[in-house]
Amino acid sequence: MSTTLEHVPTGTYALDPVHSSFAFGVKYNIGTFRSSFGEVDAELSDGVLTGSAKVSSINIDQPQFKGHLLSPDFFDAEANPEVTFRSTEIRPSADGTVEVDGELTIRGVTKAVTATGSYSSGPDAFGNERAGFAIETTVDRREFGLNWQNPLPNGKDSLAWEVIVSVDLQFVKQG
């Protein structure tokens, strides 16, 4: 994983789910709420990154709280069971940074986003060719219809509109 390339490799890379995560954070009245999706699939195929997360796999152990996030107030998981992403352009730099343009679909709404972060590729200790992305983007959840809000007793928003989406993906070359 030490080699840095200025192009995304061709060929098909499958996700190594053990070393991958799809997380998000959103500020609320006194801190930042962070969670992630447990069931994530992704592929890097001929330079195009695609991925999906099962909304119902959101990592929240309290059933009422989880139920509220899956309800139409937020993800409306029954009607929209997946969050998906498909890259339109990946721009790696020699210093290991990367910009990824793509289309993010949440709750059935597709928006163009640009995620930034780091990218690396090369052989691992077992002789597998690997590629890895650690990228992040900020979205306004209202653009995707996650409109829930409840003013605090002091009149301020209880939950921020901005959500930071952080994706860490490790791929292994196939064939």
Place this chain on the structure above:
Amino acid sequence: MPPIRILGISGSLRRGSHNTSLLRAAARLLPPGVELEIYDRLGALPHYNEDLDVDPVPEPAADLRTAIASADGLLIATPEYNGSVPGALKNAIDWASRPFPDNALAHKPVAVMGASTGIFGAVWAQAEVRKALKTAGADVLENEVPIGQAHGAFTEQGQLGDPELQSALEELLEALVSRAAASAGRGALMEESTAGNAA
């Protein structure tokens, strides 16, 4: 010198209540000379009914009024049900608020905190409890202590794991004890207890 007495009321009747845990966490932080008693008879109160609020009032109501009247301050921990105050707690405030204005709550120093399993820590319930207590004539502190995701908020020793929330709880208690001491005619309590510790 008799101790300053704080009466703790949990708005949850559940045995494993996070709000009762929060009261216990608070009890550990009180300075010497201050005692916290946790009131555990909220569930015995009948629904408030003016027809029942006649002499003699139902025994659980008389018991609650006496417990509040004989305390120097109140510490209330509320959960949040459907974005609001749990019925059992509102019912207790309603019983304690009568007869108005010379009720057990009048001018009583009260601090309110809250724990919930969502992320917000019962802030809306806390605001509504404060509103009801102010209306009843209590001396209500504005401090807010929101314990969100309460099922994971306490350490094995029963203290709050988040240092910011622990500080917020300490500030709340300091303010409550100060007002309770003043209310009990014991304005110098904090200095006395500090001197006592040094000795």
